[in-house]
Amino acid sequence: MLKLSKMTDYAAVVMARIAREPDSAHAAIDLAESVQLPHPTVSKTLKALVRAGLLESRRGALGGYRLARPASQITASDIISAIEGPVAVTECSHADGDCELVNTCGVADNWQRVSYAISELLGSVTLAHLASSAPLRMPVQLPIQAISLYGDDEPPPMATAADSTGKR
Template sequence: MLKLSKMTDYAVVLSAQMARHPERLYTAADLADEIGLPKPTVSKLLKMLVKAELLVSRRGTQGGYQLARPASAITASDLISAIEGPVAMTECSLEDSQCDLISQCGVATNWQRVTQAIHELLASVTLAQLAQTQPIKLPWVQIQTITLHEAG
């Protein structure tokens, strides 16, 4: 199964929280309380998002964190890359691939095409869309809705 790490998921959740009120400055403690995550985890993620230039940090008693640009200009791909690194399905899908089998394997070009399609999809989804409560509409993707039921 392909899945994002919890840290990436948490980074998207806290970024979405910030996107809902972009005028506000957030402290790590505020976000930790609002989202229900440990403050050290939130602090680590905030630093990673600042390093990726997705957030800005303001120091001082009136300081905090804000989105570095509008939520409509930050993509799912940006957020994933900030925490996970470049999006790639296989080693040979990376630009600086070090795969020794690439000339013999026969599937590298196709994996690169799959990686490109995934990257384009992730780049088409903005933080503004992720922060909304209604489902994202992607015109060229048919997604079956999964309903979560309480165990009972």
């Protein structure tokens, strides 16, 4: 399924809820109410988002949560990372690859690139996009083209980006 966990899903929903009313603090219980999820669960999610630096919290009466930065500067990738850790498709996709099968595996490099592409894609979707009711129309093509999946060491040949669509 390549599915996000429910908690991440909740996180996105709650973040979007806050993003739609960014100027007031939102108490966990109110958020839970408005997204129709149990309070403790929402609360747990919110704490994780604070720890990740996506939300700011304030205790006490009149306290609550608000965005730590504008919704346009929070990405889907941020939200996912906050709950599930860094976006990586395979065990060896992230930095400290301690997979002892690298030699017999034979696909590690390319999976890493795919992982990177997905990560970039998710990084190009902002909370502002998610929260908006309009269909996404963001420039996803940019980061993806930018990747174009050459080795990190081997810089992309400058011409390709501009020339015709046909590529091998």
